[in-house]
Amino acid sequence: MNFKSIDYLSKGNPLQRNVYKTLITHQILDKLSDYNPIVVGTIPIDIAIEGSDVDIILECYDTHQLELEMQSFFGFYPQFKCKRNHEKLVVQFTCNALPFEIYAAPICTTEQMGYLHMVKEHHLLIAKGEEFKQEIIRLKSSGYKTEPAFCKALGIAGDPYLELLKYSG
Numbered sequence: 001m002n003f004k005s006i007d008y009l010s011k012g013n014p015l016q017r018n019v020y021k022t023l024i025t026h027q028i029l030d031k032l033s034d035y036n037p038i039v040v041g042t043i044p045i046d047i048a049i050e051g052s053d054v055d056i057i058l059e060c061y062d063t064h065q066l067e068l069e070m071q072s073f074f075g076f077y078p079q080f081k082c083k084r085n086h087e088k089l090v091v092q093f094t095c096n097a098l099p100f101e102i103y104a105a106p107i108c109t110t111e112q113m114g115y116l117h118m119v120k121e122h123h124l125l126i127a128k129g130e131e132f133k134q135e136i137i138r139l140k141s142s143g144y145k146t147e148p149a150f151c152k153a154l155g156i157a158g159d160p161y162l163e164l165l166k167y168s169g
Contacts, residue, residue, distance in 0.1 A: 001122060003115070006039055012046065019043055019054055022096040028056070031073045035060050035104065040114040042146055045122045047133065049140045053092075053099040057114045060104035063089040070102070113161065120165055121150060 001008065006029065009020035019039070023029055029037050041055035042048040060066045063084050070091045074080055077093035077100075091102040109115055125133050132153060139149035151160040156167055 003040070003044055003118065003122075004038055004110075009039070009044070015048055016043060016046070018096070019098065022054075022098055026095055028095070028100075031069075032056065032058060032102070035066070036109045037102075038109045038115055040112075040118045042140070045118060045125060047121075047125070047136050047140065047146070049137060051099070053101045055114060056100065056102045057109050057112050058102060058104040059107065059109050059112075060089065061087075061106045063087060063104060066104055067091075074100075116165060117147060117161070120167070121146065124150065124154075124167075 035058035080093040089104040147160040
């Protein structure tokens with residue numbers, strides 16, 4: 001699966017198709033193209049639940065400049081918020097009734113945890129099948145975050161954000 005292109009979203013479930021249409025119509029990834037954007041999280045791997053946001057990761061080495069650009073690009077969208085912490089920037093807003101969260105860090109997007117987790121989770125969902133997928137969705141619907149839901153379903157102990165990446169079962 002090539003997660004670097006959003007073409008797969010155009011052929012997905014209704015939520016994925018809506019995300020695709022929103023990204024294209026509002027030129028969101030085009031505006032972020034200098035930062036190697038990748039849509040990550042639960043929507044690309046089809047385990048989103050009510051309230052799941054559209055997560056986008058960016059590679060950025062100047063968060064001050066990016067914050068100015070984000071305000072220019074998205075500052076007029078509802079619920080716009082920017083939080084900058086040293087080398088990281090998190091931007092939130094709503095577009096077309098979809099909550100967005102953009103996370104920027106000074107690391108290649110394909111090496112960021114959000115991307116690595118999504119790829120690992122995608123492989124596990126394929127390997128373990130539909131029943132496993134439904135268990136993950138059930139756990140998420142009952143309050144678990146994504147990585148802890150995977151670890152619970154797989155019986156993995158320890159820090160779910162680290163241990164899930166090590167899992168080879």
